[in-house]
Amino acid sequence: MKKHAISSPLIISGILLQMLAGPLCGQTNKIEGGNMKPETTQQRNERMEWWRQARFGMFVHWGLYSGLAGTWKDKAVATRGGMEWIQQRVGADTWDYAHQAVPLFRPTKDFAVEWAKLAKQAGCRYVVFTTKHHDGFCLFESQYTTYDAKDLVGRDLCREIVDAIRSEGLKVGFYHSVIDWHHPQYDYQAAGGLPHPLRKKPSPNGPRNHSIYVDYLHHQAQELMSNYGPVDIIWWDYSKKGSEGPFWRADELMAMVRKSQPQIISNNRLYHTPSIEKEDPVERLRTWKPERGDFTTPEQRIPSTGIEGVDWEVCMTLNTTWGYSEHDHAWKSDEKLIRNLVDIVSKGGNYLLNIGPRGDGSIPEESIRSMQTIGQWMDTNGEAIYGTTASPFEAPQWGRYTQKPGILYAHVFDWPEDRQLHIPLKKSQAKQAWLLTDKDKTPLKIETESEAIVIHLPTQAPDAIASVVAIEWKKE
Ligand code: GLC
Secondary structure: OOOOOOOOOOOOOOOOOOOOOOOOOOOEEOOOOOOOOOEEHHHHHHHHHHHHHHOEEEEEOOOHHHHHOOEEOOEEOOOOOOHHHHHHHHOOOHHHHHHHHHHHOOOOOOHHHHHHHHHHHHOOOEEEEEEEOOOOOEOOOOOOOOOEHHHHHOOOHHHHHHHHHHHOOOEEEEEEEOOOOOOOOOOOOOOOOOOOOOOOOOOOOOOOOHHHHHHHHHHHHHHHHHHOOOOOEEEEEOOEOOEOHHHHOHHHHHHHHHHHOOOOEEEOOOOOOOOOOOOOOHHHHHOOOHHHOOEEOOEOOOOOOOOOOOOEEEEEEOOOOOOOOOOOOOOOOHHHHHHHHHHHHHOOOEEEEEEOOOOOOOOOHHHHHHHHHHHHHHHHHHHHOOOOEOOOOOOOOOEEEEEEOOEEEEEEOOOOOOOEEEEOOOOOOEEEEEEOOOOOOOOOOEEEOOOOEEEEOOOOOOOOOOEEEEEEEOOO
16 A cells, blocks of 8 residues: 655545444443443453553653653753653654654664563563654554654564563553644644644644544554554543544544454543643542543552542653653652552552653663662562552551452551551451561461551561561451
8 A cells, every 4th residue: 555645644535434332231331432242341350350460561652752862952951841742842843853853763673672571570561652652753654654663764663562562471552642743634723722832823734624634543543453463452642621532533433443452451541531630630530431441540640549440550750751851860769669559559550650762762771770670579579469459448657558369468668666567457357477578478476456466577677668468367
């Protein structure tokens, strides 16, 4: 098939995206726009199973902006904040942006193998990466644009990344931006609340026909769903009130995605969700609608509480930018990262932690080190994270709880000076307790109080960040 040029993405007509609205009967979750068959709660639970077990994933933001590294024409743009937005921040058109960025985007041969190895080492069970970010540049080979990796660097980088992730036995997620700063028919004036380099300026190519862009978005999504084997997650980014669902023909888009990839798990950013987390993102959890995506996505902040029955994933940066910036040194500490993971899991959520590789695909050393440190902690304590669910109790002063059938995990952040750990269980409930660092599972002494048990700990915390005590117990 002939490629369509950047400036005039043509549309293939005659492709009818099927939308079959199935009847709603019994205990079903309707998928808006119609899935082929309505899904029962049990089917949904089965589809979500691996994701709920996984708890920890790696996010990767990588594209043309990565080579620019937060610098535009020799000047630092900022030391904080998302440098994947650099084109918008400096107000450049695609021509100028690409002219600066393409020469700096030089992927090494095995960059993807390094990413996948690091994710595995860190203990991540899935990797979500940017197939296309807001700048519109595609890492995948597309018939609908020449603004893709195949045309600009001669490689289908999406395929290389997918292959590498699969080789490590991890699940694959596609981040895909519905916002597109390069497409000449993307109607940024109609999408007034969403970022664009030309925001509030007239369109240089006259009135725009947004439906042409939406067709392009659908066709590219179809390519992603058809050309790379099974896709485990689709991670849309993002909508706002007024430019949400119908603006992208989202119901139709989701119906196509689910038809092509029946097992796929989707976030809900095709549809408007309130506030991108200025305050406590628990509001985002409350307004989650399963028919608009399987899980909701608090960004950069952890909700004060989880909500039963709501699937959610906190995405977060290691410093303050998603895309690489040579100026951002605000790296989070290991303590912060590991305790965040525990905190999120104790509330029933997943943690999607971002790396921003450089223009050659190499990962900043600070990120490698942090991810490896989390991995070392996970090697010992992973059983208190994977497959666990939200704490049955309020968070204690000294740390957090997670649980699995029959086992309560106490993640101790602040080791008690008196070496006594108070747990709100009755003596008849608690059978045994041991430290996860202790391979022999030597039983810790348990004493009874009126409304709690007391576990006697050794003097020294085995882990300065979070030591885990496993407690075998039964519910009454
Ligand atoms: C926001 C930003 C984007 C980033 C994303 C990650 O929507 O626009 O740059 O990719 O969040 O959650």
